[in-house]
Amino acid sequence: MVKRKSLILLCLVFLLAFGLTLNASATRVPEFTIVTTTEGYDPIRYEAAFLIQDAWAALGIEVNVQPLEFSTLIDRFYNEQDFDIAIVGWSGRVDRLDPQHFLGTLHSGQVDLGGNNPGGYENEEYDRLFDMQAREFDPDKRREYVLEMQKIGMEEQPLSILFYRDEVLAYNVNTFAGYVPMAGEGLYTEWLPFDVYPVGDSRTLTIGTSQEPDNINPLDSTTVWGWKFMRLYYDKLVRLSPDIEPLPWAAESVEAYDDRTIEVVIRDDMLFHDGEPVTVEDVKFSYDYMIEQDFAYFRPFYEPLEEVIIIDDQTLHFVLKEPTSFFITVTLSQIPIIPKHLWEDIAEADQLAPEDIPTIGSGPMKFDRFDRGEYKRLVKFEDYFKADEIDIDAIEYIIYADAEGTYTGMVTGEADMTAWRLEPAQITLAEQEDHLEVVSVPDFGYYHMTYNLRLPALDDPDFRRAIAHAIPHETFIDVLLDGRGERGTSIIAPVNTFWHNPDVPIFEYDLDTARYLLEQAGYWIDDDGRLNMPQD
Amino acid sequence: MGKKEFIIRRLLQMIITFLIILTGLFFVFRLTLPDPTAALVMEGLSADAQAMVRARFGLDRPLWQQYFIYLGNFFQGEFGMSFHYRSAIAPIVWEKLLNTLVLMFPAIIISYSIGPLLGVILSWRRGTRVEFGGIVGGLFLRSAPVFWTGMIFIMVFGIWLGILPTSGMRTLPYEAAHFWDKIFTLDYLWHLILPAFTIAMYYVGLPMLIMRNTMLEVMGEDFIELCQAKGLSERTIMYKHAARNALLPVVTQAAITVGLAVGGQVVVEVVFSWPGLGREIIQSVRTSDFPMAQACFMLMAGMVMVMNFLADLLYGYLDPRVVYQKGGK
DSSP, X not given: OHHHHHHHHHHHHHHHHHHHHHHHHOOBOOXXXXXXXXXXXXXXXHHHHHHHHHHHHTTTOOEEEEEEOHHHHHIIIIIIOXXXXXXEEEOOOGGGGSTHHHHHTTOGGGOSTTSSOTTOOOOHHHXXXXXXXXXOOSHHHHHHHHHHHHHHHHHHOSEEEEEEEOEEEEEETTTEEOOOOBTTTBTOOTTHHHHOEESSSOXXXXXXESOOOSOOOTTTOOSHHHHHHHTTTSXXXXXXXXXXXXXXXXXXXXXXXXXXXXXXXXXXXXXXXXXXXXXXHHHHHHHHHHHHXXXXXXXXXXXXXXXXXXXXXXXXXXXXXXXXXXXXXXXHHHSOOOOHHHHTTOSOGGGOOGGGSOOOOOSSEEEEEEETTTEEEEEEOTTSTTGGGOOOXXXXXXXXXXXXXXXXXXXXXXXXXXXXXXXXXXXXXXXXXXXXXXXEEOOSOEEEEEEOTTSTTTTOHHHHHHHHTTOOHHHIIIIISTTOEEEOOOSSOTTSTTTOOTTSOOOOOOHHHHHHHXXXXXXXXXXXXXXXXXXX | OOXXXXXXXXXXXXXXXXXXXXXXXXXXXHHHSOOTTGGGGGGTOOHHHHHHHHHHTTTTSOHHHHXXXXXXXXXXXXXXXXXXXXXXXXXXXXHHHHHHHHHHXXXXXXXXXXXXXXXXXXXXXXXXXXXXXXXXXXXXXXXXXXXXXXXXXXXXXXXXXXXXXXXXXXXXSOOXXXXXXXXXXXXXXXXXXXXXHHHXXXXXXXXXXXXXXXXXXXXXXXXXXXHHHHTOOHHIIIIIIIHHHHOHHHHHHHHHHHHHHTTOOHHHHHHTTOOSHHHHHHHHHHTTOHHHHHHHHHHHHHHHHHHHHHHHHHHHHHOTTOOOSTTOO
């Protein structure tokens, strides 16, 4: 009995050894796992993974799809880099209209764990151009570098940009008008108080939302929804126009004094909501305080800043460590002005209890209340320097539990507009409602499929370019997005017209081209129909 | 063994059980949920900045140290700081808990006062169409998912008829000096109608069917026959003699239901945007807010244990035959 067992074992060992030697000459392209979101979180990214699986199976590439709960997905992708292929996305936040952030996602300085380049793409020429564009103040010159970088990056396909998804929102046509949608921001922009005017009886604009700020401490909030709320009652030196042009706002003028100094002259007619004037002291303090408190969320914005110098009671100099092209468009347009007299005695801003957080700003709206999980309200600041351009009395927010609740609020007329996109199923329903107007706003955030370039086959640009022809972009747009979106081309979206490169290579969906390119690169199909690595 | 010893023994058991639950909660969340700072990458935070946040939450310490800090906090009656809200948990959790309870208790009271009554009627009308209809209806309500009944209610009363509010506890905004100020209003009752009835409809089937079953058992007993022989009215026999004896299992069920009520009907809270503990639980799991999730589940566990304990004590009152003794009956 024992003998027979060992004989069988011996045979198995031989077989295994034989198999291994065979394998040495023929190596299959390994099986890949695509990690994506769950169907519940985002049905579109979930379905996209399966469409890609099908298309690649036709090329002889074995793919598994593994849907993950969203924060697990993000954790695996960014913090552990434990993935073969991942479908994730970047949201289009207004400060990302400047190309700096998205270009940085392919920079070699970001390849470490927790960095923004988990795929591990490295290209010296790309890095060199990145540093040059970061220092170039002249937008036209900078643009040349930015276009070239997109070309390099997209030609090598370290990731495939799948699609840009429109934000689809709705508002009630019987209550307010004048909404101006903004790319990536939808309807809930920081221009809202200036744009909308009542056409019904109410002068209070009601926003329905299921997104709640994490907190309303300008030195502790780390979510978009915290800032989308606070930016309405804190003012900034610069605002980005709906066409993404930096407009001096709390500043009379913003000019490059030399290549490391920016001169800002502030307005002389600004007040905080408690009646105190806004001075150069407050502006300097706001920046110094963010740096002193080491507020992580704004760190990429204030990092280039060396010091702020008060020249006279209207003028400041922002001195930079090195020339930084995005300082005016991003830093000055994002960091809020906070009142020195309320904050200077607070030693540790992030330790404040919710009831002790000052909510005094100098923005167009005044903070009124925030009842967690229920309600928020801002009221018009009558002494604002552009108060006569504001036609509403207040903005209130009803916080619903989910998108379904928000939509019901829109249908019953409880809410006037939505802050966040409608669910696909709600879009058709909303279009049938007489009192609702549905708007599609293109986004410059993008959904992408990133390859782990440390893995065999995926480390080969020829392989990546070939399989790029087997990504069914048209199906994504026509079927999954119902036409409300655009096919992915570059990390800088077409809607960001100034910085987008329209000449990046486009990989059309064509399995024959994909097969041809794979063959050209030495990949071959074995008898089982599986793709094998090139032999050398 | 007397009642006193029984109580002491049960209390000791409860403390041990609770410690086990505390430990379980701590490790379950840390082992299964992703790093709470993971989502910050999407906000563009660098790895250094993330590490800073992690250090602030105490997540950079070894797990056993975190565990003892957590236990220490708990015994000082603190739930700690919420990672997501960056503020003390206790006030948030207590408020949400009260919000949940003022939704759940009315619903439970409605269902547990109507349910047993219906159960008595069904058993009395055994074999008739009333009984058949009652059982089918009870099972239907019991198996209809609450989100579905909730959505139907919203559609009919909120959208088509437009007569009842479909979300929240109060018409917003409202001023309330304190909690009772918030709920002793018509406006609150108005908002309570749809969610409370959604839950009550779901709950009513169980006490009704339990009551019917035990009633049938009780009615087979000799003393009922005696009552009939004494010439008591049907009504008196039914409610005074039979029903009282059949109430015991319903009480147990009620106690368990009340205990679980702390967690709320998560789904109902979401459907009706009720600012309760159930919504908080979802949010805390979604954002990996460990301290918040632990606090919510601790409250739930604690409440279930306390209610079971009370049910045991109540038994003795309802049924004098119950003796608190090992092996006793």
